[in-house]
Each structure stands twice: as structure tokens, then as C-alpha cells.
Amino acid sequence: xxxxxxxxxxxxxxxxxxxxxxxxxxxxxxxxxxxxxxxxxxxxxxxxxxxxxxxxxxxxxxxxxxxxxxxxxxxxxxxxxxxxxxxxxxxxxxxxxxxxxxxxxxxxxxxxxxxxxxxxxxxxxxxxxxxxxxxxxxxxxxxxxxxxxxxxxxxxxxxxxxxxxxxxxxxxxxxxxxxxxxxxxxxxxxxxxxxxxxxxxxxxxxxxxxxxxxxxxxxxxxxxxxxxxxxxxxxxxxxxxxxxxxxxxxxxxxxxxxxxxxxxxxxxxxxxxxxxxxxxxxxxxxxxxxxxxxxxxxxxxxxxxxxxxxxxxxxxxxxxxxxxxxxxxxxxxxxxxxxxxxxxxxxxxxxxxxxxxxxxxxxxxxxxxxxxxxxxxxxxxxxxxxxxxxxxxxxxxxxxxxxxxxxxxxxxxxxxxxxxxxxxxxxxxxxxxxxxxxxxxxxx
Amino acid sequence: xxxxxxxxxxxxxxxxxxxxxxxxxxxxxxxxxxxxxxxxxxxxxxxxxxxxxxxxxxxxxxxxxxxxxxxxxxxxxxxxxxxxxxxxxxxxxxxxxxxxxxxxxxxxxxxxxxxxxxxxxxxxxxxxxxxxxxxxxxxxxxxxxxxxxxxxxxxxxxxxxxxxxxxxxxxxxxxxxxxxxxxxxxxxxxxxxxxxxxxxxxxxxxxxxxxxxxxxxxxxxxxxxxxxxxxxxxxxxxxxxxxxxxxxxxxxxxxxxxxxxxxxxxxxxxxxxxxxxxxxxxxxxxxxxxxxxxxxxxxxxxxxxxxxxxxxxxxxxxxxxxxxxxxxxxxxxxxxxxxxxxxxxxxxxxxxxxxxxxxxxxxxxxxxxxxxxxxxxxxxxxxxxxxxxxxxxxxxxxxxxxxxxxxxxxxxxxxxxxxxxxxxxxxxxxxxxxxxxxxxxxxxxxxxxxxxxxxxxxxxxxxxxxxxxxxxxxxxxxxxxxxxxxxxxxxxxxxxxxxxxxxxxxxxxxxxxxxxxxxxxxxxxxxxxxxx
Numbered sequence: 015x016x017x018x019x020x021x022x023x024x025x026x027x028x029x030x031x032x033x034x035x036x037x038x039x040x041x042x043x044x045x046x047x048x049x050x051x052x053x054x055x056x057x058x059x060x061x062x063x064x065x066x067x068x069x070x071x072x073x074x075x076x077x078x079x080x081x082x083x084x085x086x087x088x089x090x091x092x093x094x095x096x097x098x099x100x101x102x103x104x105x106x107x108x109x110x111x112x113x114x115x116x117x118x119x120x121x122x123x124x125x126x127x128x129x130x131x132x133x134x135x136x137x138x139x140x141x142x143x144x145x146x147x148x149x150x151x152x153x154x155x156x157x158x159x160x161x162x163x164x165x166x167x168x169x170x171x172x173x174x175x176x177x178x179x180x181x182x183x184x185x186x187x188x189x190x191x192x193x194x195x196x197x198x199x200x201x202x203x204x205x206x207x208x209x210x211x212x213x214x215x216x217x218x219x220x221x222x223x224x225x226x227x228x229x230x231x232x233x234x235x236x237x238x239x240x241x242x243x244x245x246x247x248x249x250x251x252x253x254x255x256x257x258x259x260x261x262x263x264x265x266x267x268x269x270x271x272x273x274x275x276x277x278x279x280x281x282x283x284x285x286x287x288x289x290x291x292x293x294x295x296x297x298x299x300x301x302x303x304x305x306x307x308x309x310x311x312x313x314x315x316x317x318x319x320x321x322x323x324x325x326x327x328x329x330x331x332x333x334x335x336x337x338x339x340x341x342x343x344x345x346x347x348x349x350x351x352x353x354x355x356x357x358x359x360x361x362x363x364x365x366x367x368x369x370x371x372x373x374x375x376x377x378x379x380x381x382x383x384x385x386x387x388x389x390x391x392x393x394x395x396x397x398x399x400x401x402x403x404x405x406x407x408x409x410x411x412x413x414x415x416x417x418x419x420x421x422x423x424x425x426x427x428x429x430x431x432x433x434x435x436x437x438x439x440x441x442x443x444x445x446x447x448x449x450x451x452x453x454x455x456x457x458x
Numbered sequence: 459x460x461x462x463x464x465x466x467x468x469x470x471x472x473x474x475x476x477x478x479x480x481x482x483x484x485x486x487x488x489x490x491x492x493x494x495x496x497x498x499x500x501x502x503x504x505x506x507x508x509x510x511x512x513x514x515x516x517x518x519x520x521x522x523x524x525x526x527x528x529x530x531x532x533x534x535x536x537x538x539x540x541x542x543x544x545x546x547x548x549x550x551x552x553x554x555x556x557x558x559x560x561x562x563x564x565x566x567x568x569x570x571x572x573x574x575x576x577x578x579x580x581x582x583x584x585x586x587x588x589x590x591x592x593x594x595x596x597x598x599x600x601x602x603x604x605x606x607x608x609x610x611x612x613x614x615x616x617x618x619x620x621x622x623x624x625x626x627x628x629x630x631x632x633x634x635x636x637x638x639x640x641x642x643x644x645x646x647x648x649x650x651x652x653x654x655x656x657x658x659x660x661x662x663x664x665x666x667x668x669x670x671x672x673x674x675x676x677x678x679x680x681x682x683x684x685x686x687x688x689x690x691x692x693x694x695x696x697x698x699x700x701x702x703x704x705x706x707x708x709x710x711x712x713x714x715x716x717x718x719x720x721x722x723x724x725x726x727x728x729x730x731x732x733x734x735x736x737x738x739x740x741x742x743x744x745x746x747x748x749x750x751x752x753x754x755x756x757x758x759x760x761x762x763x764x765x766x767x768x769x770x771x772x773x774x775x776x777x778x779x780x781x782x783x784x785x786x787x788x789x790x791x792x793x794x795x796x797x798x799x800x801x802x803x804x805x806x807x808x809x810x811x812x813x814x815x816x817x818x819x820x821x822x823x824x825x826x827x828x829x830x831x832x833x834x835x836x837x838x839x840x841x842x843x844x845x846x847x848x849x850x851x852x853x854x855x856x857x858x859x860x861x862x863x864x865x866x867x868x869x870x871x872x873x874x875x876x877x878x879x880x881x882x883x884x885x886x887x888x889x890x891x892x893x894x895x896x897x898x899x900x901x902x903x904x905x906x907x908x909x910x911x912x913x914x915x916x917x918x919x920x921x922x923x924x925x926x927x928x929x930x931x932x933x934x935x936x937x938x939x940x941x942x943x944x945x946x947x948x949x950x951x952x953x954x955x956x957x958x959x960x961x962x963x964x965x966x967x968x969x970x971x972x973x974x975x976x977x978x979x980x981x982x983x984x985x986x987x988x989x990x
Contacts, residue, residue, distance in 0.1 A: 134595075143656065143657065148592045148593070183593065183884065185594070188887070189884055189885035189894045189895065189896045189899075190894075190896065192884050192896055192898070195898065212898065212902075213905040216905055217905055217914075219914070224971060231956070231959065231975055231978070231979030232978075232979045232983060234955055234979070235979050235980065238949075238951070238952060239985045239988075243827070243985075243988070244827045245825070245827070246893070247842050248842060251984040254893075254895055254899075255900055261897060261901070262904070262905075434676065
């Protein structure tokens with residue numbers, strides 16, 4: 015019996031059982047034809063959010079807010095960008111070319127300098143432990159706002175999300191908005207870019223044939239149980255089992271296989287895990303996934319900052335700039351918001367080990383694509399970079415601006431389990447209006 | 459392949475020769491001041507028979523012994539039974555077998571089953587999840603509460619005393635150390651409750667009100683409650699009792715008044731009934747709160763307790779919203795209050811309450827079959843329940859015959875348990891009616907390490923025990939796999955389908971693989987993670 019036979023039989027079984035509420039349409043063709051996919055989801059062009067998460071806290075003075083000529087600047091050199099008057103690090107030449115579609119915020123000011131707490135702050139918009147509310151993460155919030163229920167792929171996919179903090183979960187929004195984690199933790203340089211979903215592959219030694227038999231037996235037992243115990247939980251179990259099974263089956267057909275992409279393009283993204291993660295992000299967004307996070311770890315540069323930042327920039331630059339180009343060429347840049355950030359910035363003053371320490375007082379993030387008006391810099395931190403001199407941006411303002419950048423009203427609300435309406439952004443958060451138009455609140 | 463004594467013992471355990479059913483004992487009469495558990499069961503059945511007659515509902519039939527065994531094992535001990543327990547119970551037909559099983563599960567401390575201890579441990583998990591719901595990092599810290607909770611349930615501390623101990627717990631102004639959630643076994647003591655819910659007077663007030671009084675006053679922190687009659691002053695009056703809590707540290711010498719942030723109003727401690735609290739100088743404010751809270755004249759307290767136990771055992775509260783008694787209909791509230799009164803007469807004895815419910819016919823009925831069009835099941839009937847993350851792990855441990863000792867590299871200690879529970883927690887809720895697992899949870903059970911080892915012919919203890927037993931024929935082998943996972947023998951149509959699957963194979967390793975495939979199917983079936 016081949017996999018095809020099994021699937022076909024199953025299709026029949028399932029179409030008979032429409033009462034189980036499982037939609038079998040759409041997913042397989044989407045995998046087969048990526049170009050069609052973008053149009054297919056939900057009829058209208060869907061919006062997505064790609065978060066480039068810089069684990070450890072990226073230095074602003076050696077990336078987007080250089081202090082050339084000041085002792086705090088160190089050896090970092092600036093280059094011109096596509097927008098005259100805006101300069102960034104010489105190690106980000108690709109990103110510099112994209113500056114017309116990027117906006118730098120140089121005056122973010124937060125109050126958490128511990129990795130865990132700062133990660134939770136930046137990924138939920140709320141300081142941890144202040145209230146009993148279990149706030150959803152950024153990914154879950156936007157998965158809910160932008161996700162298309164008819165899409166079989168999960169709404170929120172996280173690529174190698176190593177973080178210094180316990181964050182990224184769905185909070186009170188519940189498991190439907192939890193991230194599906196894609197890992198690629200092998201240190202083998204050949205395998206490194208083979209990003210995969212945890213437990214997606216059948217265990218070594220289990221043949222495809224045996225896997226089919228297992229599914230067949232499961233299906234039988236599932237129907238047995240359902241015939242004697244009907245109810246919402248039986249149905250939910252079946253629907254979820256089927257989704258997981260389809261994930262396993264379609265991966266066998268190469269769903270997450272990046273080698274469908276031209277080698278030249280893969281090279282351009284960079285053969286690092288982060289580079290291939292960004293390529294995967296584009297493939298996922300193309301298939302209607304609402305929120306994709308790709309993490310790049312290594313920014314906690316307490317020592318040897320300048321060499322480390324150069325090394326990291328060499329992974330970041332090709333990946334990010336190619337992602338921008340690739341999305342633009344496919345007509346998806348204006349429907350995809352890209353945000354670059356970490357948990358905090360780093361001290362402008364260079365420490366005794368040529369490193370920089372944690373610094374939440376005045377630091378940088380970058381937004382691009384979506385509805386962001388690029389080619390701008392918001393705020394400044396003076397010659398020394400030690401404080402915000404102009405336009406301080408608080409976390410709630412930053413969240414409001416991300417919302418606006420993808421056309422979501424910051425006033426949209428979710429209901430907590432206690433029945434309390436919780437707005438996406440803490441009250442008082444203001445959109446930086448130079449960067450994006452304020453969208454209208456979703457009608458109830 | 460190797461043979462050692464432990465392995466042989468496992469083979470015997472699978473075929474059920476080591477376990478002796480306890481001698482048949484008739485129910486014992488208790489002191490006249492309270493009902494016996496059998497009388498309580500009868501009381502419950504009478505009340506609901508009446509309710510169903512009035513509503514013209516034909517209740518579903520009674521369950522068979524196998525379902526009863528699986529149900530009580532999961533509800534009380536937190537795990538499916540072992541193969542030998544199943545064989546013994548199913549092979550025994552003493553008249554009082556069901557009632558005796560319940561009593562044993564609750565009270566019997568004897569080895570090797572250690573029923574009472576396992577039940578106490580399971581109740582500790584159930585109550586930890588009730589006290590501190592959710593999966594936030596703070597909530598995960600609350601596993602540190604379980605050792606203390608287990609002590610209380612193991613000693614069957616009366617419920618009013620238990621609640622008082624928790625609400626008045628003190629740490630002499632020192633917060634508990636922050637527990638690394640991966641080392642859940644750390645005993646954080648009862649004050650960890652206050653820390654895990656948020657470490658502030660406001661979070662203490664809303665949690666205590668919700669857990670013990672079935673009152674949702676959280677909304678009233680910022681504004682008057684939109685539906686029920688709770689005002690901001692009720693919330694802050696309650697919070698004032700906890701004014702001495704700051705960042706998890708508790709200082710009982712702080713006066714029982716509180717001023718909300720950005721407010722100019724001071725609130726003094728007041729009960730939810732509206733009366734101000736008279737707090738003696740020599741007594742911490744929370745003692746005064748506890749006096750009022752657990753007093754038999756406070757009907758919210760016992761009614762909420764009874765409703766929570768009801769939900770734990772039957773899958774939904776007697777009134778659906780266990781956290782919010784305000785939503786109960788007058789009819790629901792009446793029966794709840796009557797049962798609560800019996801609970802007070804029984805001196806808040808939790809084991810008594812649990813035994814009475816489990817011995818009732820109501821507990822022993824089939825699950826209600828819900829159709830698309832049904833919005834609410836009729837009162838007192840049980841929905842299908844979703845296993846908690848801990849129940850899933852415990853049941854896997856049982857079905858896979860995993861070693862439990864640390865020295866054997868058991869899953870309890872080598873990180874596999876933590877991994878599974880953390881993953882399941884991402885999709886767990888406190889409502890047993892909801893099944894929320896997502897793709898990552900399904901994939902873990904399909905392809906994760908525990909399942910992989912369990913279905914590997916060389917590594918799987920269960921499969922080796924079944925396949926290498928010379929005295930089992932094909933059908934008995936299949937039955938043993940069913941007992942190990944579903945605690946019942948296969949039905950005829952299941953037998954037909956699955957034996958056919960085995961016999962179709964060429965023999966030798968192929969045939970052995972067929973058993974592995976069946977075992978995989980059983981572990982990934984809804985019957986393994988849902989309780990009927």
C-alpha cells in the first residue's frame with residue numbers, strides 16, 4: 015500500500031465525516047505551488063509579520079546608532095545608506111541599500127536590564143510580574159490579528175527561538191496561538207540549515223510503510239472511540255491528530271525543504287541557520303502564516319564586542335537584505351512587516367574586556383516593510399549615546415507603532431479568561447505617526 | 459535480549475499473578491452525626507433522579523467495571539491502572555468491589571500500590587492547578603506548592619483547616635526563594651501560593667476570592683463589576699487584608715488598609731458581605747479573614763469547595779462556572795448548598811466527600827453523548843474529560859512500564875517527564891471539558907522519545923513483556939496491550955481488525971512490528987488521552 019492509497023482512502027472517509035468539521039482542502043496544493051499560494055489564502059492578500067529577534071541584546075552603537083568620533087564609538091565605522099543623511103554600520107552594507115524601506119528608532123527607552131525580564135517585556139509589551147494577567151506574546155497577538163482560520167498551517171512559527179527568557183507563549187490566548195517551533199540545532203555545517211519541526215520526522219528505523227500502518231490503526235481506533243464517545247473533545251482530538259498527521263505526510267513531500275529554492279538565492283540569504291531561517295520565513299509567509307520569528311543568538315557581547323558584532327553582522331546583513339529584496343520582488347513587501355529587535359541595547363561605554371553590557375536606557379530597533387514609511391530616523395541619543403535627547407519612545411509607543419505598521423489598531427482588544435478586555439497595547443501607547451498611519455479600531 | 463529478575467517480574471505483573479484483591483469488607487457504619495459515604499451516594503442519586511424526572515431526562519446507562527476502574531484510577535490516583543490491577547479487578551465479582559476500590563484508593567497506605575499516597579499526590583496537582591491556573595512563569599513556579607499540598611491531603615486535613623492554613627500562611631517577611639521550575643520537587647511551602655499568583659495584595663485578594671469563595675472580583679480592581687453586584691470597595695476591602703504582602707514577602711504587622719495606585723482613597727479591610735472587619739491588635743489581619751471565610755455561616759465557602767470536588771470528579775461543576783458562583787441558577791445553587799451543608803456536617807472531610815460521589819450511581823454513568831446541537835449537558839451528567847499533563851505522563855509511565863527509580867535513569871528524573879509536561883502545559887486548561895492540544899503536542903506523542911522507545915522492539919519493556927511471554931497466544935498478547943493502555947480487553951470488532959493486521963504479516967520480526975504498530979496506535983488514540 016502506498017502513501018497515496020492511504021491518503022485517498024482517508025480523504026473519502028473524511029469527506030463522509032464532514033460532521034467532524036475538518037477541512038481537507040487547500041493545504042497540499044499550496045505546498046506544491048508556492049506562487050499560487052499567496053493569492054489563495056482568504057481571497058484577499060494576507061498580511062504577515064516577520065520578527066528578527068536578536069537574542070542577547072544587540073549593540074546599537076555598532077549597528078544603527080554609531081558614535082563615530084566619540085570614545086564610546088570604538089572602532090566601528092559608518093557608511094552612507096540609500097537615504098542621504100542616514101548612516102549605519104559598515105558591516106551592514108546590504109541593509110544600507112534597503113534604507114528607503116526601513117525606519118530606525120534610536121530612542122527606545124525601557125526599564126528592564128535583566129535578560130529574562132527584558133525578553134518578557136519586549137515580547138509581551140508588559141513588565142513581568144506586575145499583574146496577574148498572563149499576557150500573550152507579540153507572535154500570538156499578531157497570529158490572532160492576522161491569522162487566517164482557513165489556513166491549515168499554524169499561525170505562528172518560531173525558527174530556532176533560543177532566548178534568554180521565558181517568553182514567546184500564547185498567554186491567555188491559548189494553544190491555538192502558540193508557536194510551532196522549527197529547530198535546526200545541529201552544529202554540523204551541512205545539516206545546520208536543515209530546519210525542521212520538532213518531532214516531525216518519524217523516528218529512525220521506522221519505515222514509511224510502518225508509519226502508514228500506524229496511522230491506519232490510529233484511524234480505526236479513532237473511529238471506534240468516536241462511535242462510542244461523541245463530544246467536542248473527541249472532535250478536537252481528531253482534528254488535531256489529522257493536522258499533525260498531514261504535517262508529517264507533507265513534510266515527506268518536501269514542505270519544509272529549502273532545496274526547492276534556487277541555489278543562487280540560498281547563497282544570497284547566506285548558508286547560516288539564520289540566513290536559511292529568513293528564507294524559510296519568506297516561504298511560510300507566502301503560504302499564509304501570520305507571524306514568523308527568526309532568531310539570531312550571540313548578541314550578549316560582554317567581551318570582544320567588535321569582533322563578535324562583525325561576525326554576527328555578516329550573517330544578519332545578507333539574510334535581512336535578501337529577505338527585503340525577495341519580498342519586494344514577489345510583491346509582498348507592503349503586506350509584510352519586518353521588525354528587528356532584541357531584549358535591550360548595550361552600554362555605550364566600552365568595558366574593560368572590550369565589551370558592552372546591558373543597556374535599556376536608550377537603544378535602537380528597526381522597522382520595515384508593511385505600512386512603514388521608510389527612510390527615517392526617530393529620536394537621537396546625542397554624541398555619547400548615554401541618554402535619549404529627543405523623542406523618547408516607550409514600550410507601549412513601540413507596540414502601537416508595530417500595530418500601525420501592519421494596519422492593526424492598537425485599541426483592538428482580547429478578552430482575558432476573567433472576562434476583562436485587554437487592549438493589544440497598554441493604554442497610553444501612541445503610534446509614532448511619522449512612521450505609520452493610525453488604523454481604525456476593529457468593529458466588535 | 460537479556461533476562462534478569464526485574465524483567466521476569468514485569469512479565470508476571472503483566473499477566474497478573476502478583477496482586478491480590480483485598481478481602482471483601484462490608485461498608486462500615488460511621489458515627490451518627492454524619493452520613494456514611496454510602497448514604498451520601500444514595501442522597502446524591504435521589505436528588506438527581508428527582509431532577510431528571512422533572513426535566514424528563516433519561517440518564518445514560520451504568521458503566522462496566524473496566525471503565526469504572528480506569529475512571530477512578532485516573533480521578534483519584536492520577537494514572538491508569540497497571541495491567542495486573544486491571545486483570546485482578548476485572549476477574550473479581552464481589553458485591554462491594556467498586557465501593558471498596560474507592561475506599562482503598564483514598565485510604566490504603568500499603569505497599570506496593572501506596573494508593574493513599576498516590577491519591578494525595580494527584581489531589582495536590584489538581585489543587586495546585588486550581589490555586590494557580592495558567593502557564594505563566596509565575597504559575598509554573600507553583601509546582602513548589604505540591605509537596606505541602608500533598609502532606610495536607612495525605613493527612614486528610616479537614617478542608618476548612620486546609621484553607622485557613624493556606625490563607626494565613628506566613629514567611630516572616632521573607633519571600634520564598636524563586637524556584638527553578640525545572641526542579642519542581644522543591645518544597646516551597648504554602649506561602650508560595652501568594653508569590654505564584656503575583657505577590658501583591660491585589661492578586662492575593664482576587665485569587666483567594668476566586669478559589670475559596672467562587673467570587674470573581676478581579677474586574678472590580680479597576681471598575682465596578684459589570685454583571686454581578688461587586689463594587690470596587692469590595693475588591694479593595696478584601697485586598698486590605700493582604701496589605702502586608704509585597705513582592706511575595708508577607709509582613710503581618712502592616713495595618714489592614716490599602717491605597718490603590720493613582721488614588722487618594724484608603725480602603726480598610728472589609729468582608730465581601732460588606733461589613734467592615736474588626737481586627738484585634740494581637741492578631742494578623744488574615745486570621746480575621748480566615749475566621750469569616752471558613753465559618754459555616756458563610757455559604758460561599760463550602761458550596762465552592764463542593765463544586766470544585768464535583769468538577770474534578772465529574773468533569774464539570776454542579777454549576778458550570780466553578781470560579782464564579784454568581785452565575786449559578788437558583789436550582790443549581792439549592793442543590794449545591796444542600797450538599798455543602800452535608801459536607802459541613804461531615805467536618806469538611808474531603809475523603810468522605812470524594813468517596814460519596816464516587817460511590818454514587820451518578821458517578822458511574824456513561825458519559826453524555828453530545829451532539830452538535832446540544833449547548834449544555836443536563837445537570838449531573840459527565841462530559842468526556844481531557845487528561846491533565848501529569849495524568850498523561852503518569853499513564854504513559856504505567857503503560858510503558860517505565861522504571862521509576864532515579865538510578866535506573868527513569869523518565870521522572872532524566873528530563874523526559876519535564877519535557878513532556880512542559881509541552882503539554884502549553885495546551886492545558888483548568889477545564890477538563892476542553893481538549894486544547896495542538897500540533898506540537900500531537901507530534902510529541904507520535905514521534906517523541908518516549909513513544910519511540912516504547913514502540914522499539916529492543917527497548918520497549920511492555921512490548922518485550924508481551925512478545926516474549928511464552929504462555930500468551932496472539933489474542934492474549936493483544937488483550938495485554940489493551941489492558942496496558944485502555945485498561946479493558948478489546949471489543950470483538952477491534953479484535954477482528956487488529957488480529958487480522960497481525961496475522962497478515964509474514965511472521966518473525968514483521969509480526970513483532972505489527973504489535974509495535976498497534977501499541978503506537980493505542981497510545982495515540984483519543985481513548986488514551988481522554989477519560990470516558
